[in-house]
Structure formats: structure tokens, C-alpha cells
Amino acid sequence: TDPALIRNFCIIAHIDHGKSTLADRMLQITGVVDDRSMRAQYLDRMDIERERGITIKSQAVRLPWDGHVLNMIDTPGHVDFTYEVSRSLQACEGAVLLVDAAQGIEAQTLANLYLAMSADLHIIPVLNKIDLPAAQPEKFAEELAGLIGCDPSDVLKVSGKTGVGVRELLDHVVSSVPAPVGDADAAARALIFDSVYDTYRGVVTYVRVMDGHLGKRERILMMSTNATHETLEIGVISPEPKTSDLGLGVGEVGYLITGVKDVRQSRVGDTVTSAVKGAQNALAGYEHPKPMVFSGLYPIDGDEYPELREALDKLQLNDAALIYEPETSAALGFGFRVGFLGLLHMEIVRERLEREFGLSLISTAPNVVYRVVMEDGAELTVTNPSEFPTGGKISQVFEPVTKSTILAPSEFIGAIMEICQGRRGQLLGMDYLSEDRVEIRYTLPLGEIIFDFFDQLKSRTRGYASLDYEPAGEQEADLVKVDILLQGEAVDAFSAIVHKDKAYTYGVDMAKKLRELIPRQQFEVPIQAAIGARVIARENIRAIRKDVLAKCYGGDISRKRKLLEKQKEGKKRMKMVGRVEVPQEAFVAALSTD
Numbered sequence: 001t002d003p004a005l006i007r008n009f010c011i012i013a014h015i016d017h018g019k020s021t022l023a024d025r026m027l028q029i030t031g032v033v034d035d036r037s038m039r040a041q042y043l044d045r046m047d048i049e050r051e052r053g054i055t056i057k058s059q060a061v062r063l064p065w066d067g068h069v070l071n072m073i074d075t076p077g078h079v080d081f082t083y084e085v086s087r088s089l090q091a092c093e094g095a096v097l098l099v100d101a102a103q104g105i106e107a108q109t110l111a112n113l114y115l116a117m118s119a120d121l122h123i124i125p126v127l128n129k130i131d132l133p134a135a136q137p138e139k140f141a142e143e144l145a146g147l148i149g150c151d152p153s154d155v156l157k158v159s160g161k162t163g164v165g166v167r168e169l170l171d172h173v174v175s176s177v178p179a180p181v182g183d184a185d186a187a188a189r190a191l192i193f194d195s196v197y198d199t200y201r202g203v204v205t206y207v208r209v210m211d212g213h214l215g216k217r218e219r220i221l222m223m224s225t226n227a228t229h230e231t232l233e234i235g236v237i238s239p240e241p242k243t244s245d246l247g248l249g250v251g252e253v254g255y256l257i258t259g260v261k262d263v264r265q266s267r268v269g270d271t272v273t274s275a276v277k278g279a280q281n282a283l284a285g286y287e288h289p290k291p292m293v294f295s296g297l298y299p300i301d302g303d304e305y306p307e308l309r310e311a312l313d314k315l316q317l318n319d320a321a322l323i324y325e326p327e328t329s330a331a332l333g334f335g336f337r338v339g340f341l342g343l344l345h346m347e348i349v350r351e352r353l354e355r356e357f358g359l360s361l362i363s364t365a366p367n368v369v370y371r372v373v374m375e376d377g378a379e380l381t382v383t384n385p386s387e388f389p390t391g392g393k394i395s396q397v398f399e400p401v402t403k404s405t406i407l408a409p410s411e412f413i414g415a416i417m418e419i420c421q422g423r424r425g426q427l428l429g430m431d432y433l434s435e436d437r438v439e440i441r442y443t444l445p446l447g448e449i450i451f452d453f454f455d456q457l458k459s460r461t462r463g464y465a466s467l468d469y470e471p472a473g474e475q476e477a478d479l480v481k482v483d484i485l486l487q488g489e490a491v492d493a494f495s496a497i498v499h500k501d502k503a504y505t506y507g508v509d510m511a512k513k514l515r516e517l518i519p520r521q522q523f524e525v526p527i528q529a530a531i532g533a534r535v536i537a538r539e540n541i542r543a544i545r546k547d548v549l550a551k552c553y554g555g556d557i558s559r560k561r562k563l564l565e566k567q568k569e570g571k572k573r574m575k576m577v578g579r580v581e582v583p584q585e586a587f588v589a590a591l592s593t594d
């Protein structure tokens with residue numbers, strides 16, 4: 001295709017403002033999906049996305065429109081998946097910035113807009129959901145225009161649901177988004193913006209060609225690893241993969257398959273070039289996303305350790321932000337310490353490992369990364385609380401902090417400040433977006449916001465507040481390690497690092513929670529919370545002799561079997577810690593502590 005006829009754009013927005021629904025309408029209106037095969041959230045291909053109604057992975061699809069080729073990329077909106085968005089942006093020249101006409105600008109609207117601006121994209125401001133009775137298109141057009149610096153009349157108004165205005169939007173993409181520019185005669189350079197492992201076809205690599213041309217049956221070189229492969233298949237997604245005998249030229253977006261099974265050979269952010277007369281310089285890749293939250297992942301059945309490793313290898317290809325390394329826990333055996341971008345990311349990874357790879361896993365309570373400086377000057381990075389040094393030799397502890405932005409109606413300013421102050425926040429500033437909506441900025445410790453901060457914020461503002469945060473360095477803090485002991489033995493998987501002022505409450509709450517979560521055993525189980533050698537809380541689980549079969553003495557055998565099966569079922573999610581059976585929920589109990 002002539003690059004002059006190509007338009008590459010993405011849709012960016014706050015979560016739930018209607019990106020996926022608008023993408024659906026575009027698929028239908030351009031005719032790539034007929035009415036009969038249409039289903040909601042067409043591009044959310046993972047079950048988990050459809051069930052939760054959220055987009056996790058970006059999706060690229062080629063749409064024919066008015067003699068042009070549009071490559072549209074649908075992106076996730078949640079703060080944890082910002083890195084997915086920033087990757088998609090580098091494959092585009094334009095961005096449709098979508099805002100719900102009943103809600104106005106939200107925290108991720110701003111975050112995504114800034115990403116798009118720093119990637120130099122042409123921005124098309126669009127109000128969505130204008131069919132809603134509660135829509136206030138005039139008010140929010142003004143808000144949006146004020147933000148971007150355009151005239152309110154330049155803001156397009158659409159409904160992804162009814163399709164109103166979508167044709168005009170597509171026309172606008174053609175007329176206003178710049179065509180891709182590249183050197184067709186130069187050596188091929190294509191940016192890998194996504195990679196997926198497919199059981200039948202091996203690794204599927206998604207690329208945007210910047211210069212030159214990539215063809216079928218061509219030897220290609222991955223520039224960061226120096227690995228060479230042959231392209232067995234090359235094509236475009238529209239909306240299913242379609243092979244293309246012509247290959248991919250300047251500005252085109254598509255996929256290639258090399259038959260490679262090793263997932264590490266096709267890295268997101270890498271440059272693909274020709275193995276014969278390749279390019280000298282790779283394209284600027286992506287800044288590697290830095291994991292913010294760590295947690296231990298252990299197979300419930302220790303024999304599944306190799307399967308877990310393989311599953312993580314495969315998932316990592318599809319999820320560039322995932323990192324992991326082996327770790328052993330005295331309580332849980334062999335497993336991995338895994339780094340995530342946030343709690344939603346953690347939840348999704350765990351669920352995908354269980355669903356897509358059939359594993360049963362225990363995950364330990366998440367924590368952020370601490371830097372500990374010892375009195376002798378030695379420094380260590382703590383990603384696992386059980387590695388936090390004990391004893392008096394610590395000189396300083398640093399924790400990661402964020403710059404957090406909260407948008408909400410101004411009536412909630414008091415409530416928001418109260419929550420932030422309670423979590424050691426420092427007010428940075430406040431601006432009015434319009435008469436009755438404010439943007440409040442705080443410095444907040446990451447460790448204080450990753451747990452239930454967002455839930456609390458939502459409930460205290462009746463769901464009206466939105467939150468975005470970005471890393472903003474570190475600060476010194478008075479932190480201690482709280483250990484939890486079962487039968488006098490510290491269980492490494494239960495250790496947590498908390499602020500000194502909250503350590504006591506934390507210990508008491510955890511001990512109480514565990515008493516409720518751990519079922520009674522055949523013997524007594526004392527639970528203690530301790531800072532170093534100092535015990536700060538204790539609870540006791542009384543012994544029980546649970547003779548279930550006694551009840552059916554003389555009863556029929558099938559009833560007996562049913563009972564035993566029921567018991568087994570209940571044990572599925574249990575892990576033996578020493579002699580104590582501990583349910584999965586106990587390992588993340590700290591999560592719900594407030």
C-alpha cells in the first residue's frame with residue numbers, strides 16, 4: 001500500500017469511556033466484521049477481558065475506509081497498563097482521545113493525553129456516549145478544548161453505542177492524521193510492538209514497519225539478540241489474521257510468524273531488519289517498564305514448579321512488564337518472586353497462569369521495593385519482606401513514592417485530603433478544571449496506595465473520584481518488619497514491611513485475621529505477630545478433633561464417599577506450613593487490612 005494512503009491511529013481514554021465499543025462500531029461500519037458475526041468487545045479476545053469488561057492487551061486491526069487503509073489500535077485504560085498504551089503510541093501518527101460526555105475528563109484521560117503528546121501524535125478530541133440522557137456535550141467540549149488548547153467546536157461528538165458520528169470521525173482520521181513517513185528504499189526496520197505465543201503457530205510477532213519492506217520467505221534479523229529467522233508467514237489483522245503475499249511496506253502494521261517456539265527470541269521493543277542487507281541502527285525501543293509491586297508465586301503442588309516456570313516464560317512474551325526470578329521459601333518451597341506494575345496486573349497474571357496453563361497457585365501478599373542502607377554503608381534492595389535485615393545495624397530505609405493525581409467533584413475535597421493525609425501524603429497542589437471539578441496532586445508512598453487506597457477513595461467519593469499515579473523517586477521512611485509466627489516459627493511468606501506508627505495495628509489485625517482464616521487443626525496453633533524479638537500480638541486457634549466419618553457410622557457408603565470428597569475439595573487450596581494447613585486466602589490477608 002502507498003504510505004500516503006495509510007493512517008495509523010489509536011484510541012486512548014480513561015477506563016469505561018467507551019474505547020472498545022467505539023472500536024466495535026468501526027469494525028462494523030468499515031465492513032470488516034459483518035452484522036451477523038458482530039459481538040460486543042470484539043477485539044477483547046481473552047476470556048478474562050470479556051468477563052471483566054476491560055481491555056488488557058492492545059489490539060491492532062486494519063480497516064479499509066474511503067480508499068484508505070486505517071490501522072486502528074484499541075488500548076487498555078487502567079493505570080497498570082500504561083506501558084501497553086505507550087507501546088501502541090509508537091506505532092501510530094494519531095490518537096483519538098475519547099471522553100465520556102456524561103463524566104468529563106478523568107485521571108487517565110490526562111495521563112494518556114500526556115503520553116500521546118510526548119509521542120508527538122496528532123490528537124483528535126472526541127466526546128463519546130452523546131446518546132446518554134445525562135450527557136453534557138457542551139460543558140465537557142469546553143473542558144476538553146481547554147485542556148488541549150483547541151476550539152470547543154473542534155471537539156467531535158459520537159456515540160460508540162448507536163454509531164452516531166462514527167463515520168465523520170473516520171473521515172476526520174483520514175483528513176487530519178498525518179500519513180506515515182519512511183524510506184521505502186532503505187534497509188527494512190520494523191518495530192515489534194507486541195508478541196503472542198500461540199500453541200499451534202508458535203510465536204506471533206506484531207510489527208509496524210518504519211522503513212523498507214518485509215516479505216514472505218525472507219531471512220530476518222532481530223537486532224537486539226542478533227538471532228536470524230525466516231518469515232514463514234506475514235500478513236495483516238482484519239479482524240482475523242490474513243496472509244499477504246506482498247509483505248509489509250512503509251507505515252504498515254501487521255504480523256509475522258517465523259516458526260520460532262522460544263519465546264525469548266521475539267522481544268517487544270526490538271527492531272526487525274533483513275538478515276542480508278540489514279539496517280545499521282535499531283529504532284528507539286521502549287523504555288522497559290519497571291515493576292512496582294512484588295509478590296511470591298508458588299505452585300500448591302510442588303511438582304508443578306517446572307510447569308510454572310514454563311508458563312511464566314510464555315506469559316512474559318505477551319506481557320513485557322512481567323519479570324520474575326526463582327526464590328525459595330521455608331514455608332512454601334520452590335517458587336518465584338514476580339514483579340508487577342500494580343495490583344490489577346498481579347491479579348490478571350495470576351488468573352491467566354491458572355486459566356491458560358492450568359496451574360494452582362499460592363500468591364503471597366504484595367509489597368513494594370525498599371532500599372536499605374546499613375550502618376557500614378552496605379546497601380541492599382529488598383523485594384521480599386523476609387529479606388529485610390533485622391537487628392540494629394540499619395541506618396536508613398527508603399521507600400518508593402508516587403506523584404498521584406486525583407480528579408473529583410469539588411464537594412469531595414475534604415474527604416480526599418483526609419484519606420491522603422492518613423496515608424502520609426503531602427499535598428503538591430490543586431487546580432479547578434471547571435467550577436465544580438478539581439484536580440488534586442499529592443506525593444504518596446507507593447506502599448500506601450497499592451492496596452485498598454483506590455477502593456477507599458471510590459467509596460468516600462461515591463465513585464466520582466479517579467486516580468492516576470506515576471513513580472516519583474523515593475523517600476526515607478521509618479519502616480519496620482512485622483513477622484508472623486505459627487507455633488513459634490516465623491513464616492517467611494507472612495512477613496510484611498510497615499510504617500512504625502502502623503506496625504502495632506497491623507500485627508493485631510493480621511493475627512486476628514489469621515485466626516479466622518486458618519481452620520482448626522488436630523492440635524493447638526498459637527499465632528504471634530512480632531517486630532524482631534518483641535511480640536506485639538497473639539491469638540490462639542484451638543484444637544479440634546474433626547471425626548466426620550463418625551457421623552455416618554453404619555450409613556450407606558455413597559454418603560461416606562461424598563463427605564470425603566467434600567473434605568478433599570475444601571483442602572484443594574491448602575498449603576502445609578510446617579504441620580499447619582493454611583488456606584490460600586491467608587497469604588494475601590494483608591490485602592484487606594485497613
Ligand code: GDP
Pocket residue numbers: 013014015016017018019020021022053054055077128129130131132158159160161162
Ligand atoms: P473501555 O473501557 O473504554 O474500552 O469502554 P467500553 O467500550 O468497554 O465501554 C464501557 C461501558 O460503556 C460499556 O458498558 C458500554 O456498553 C458503555 N458504552 C460505551 N460506549 C457507549 C455509548 O456511546 N453510549 C452508551 N450509552 N454507552 C456506551
Ligand code: MG
Pocket residue numbers: 019020021053054055075076
Ligand atoms: Mg476496552
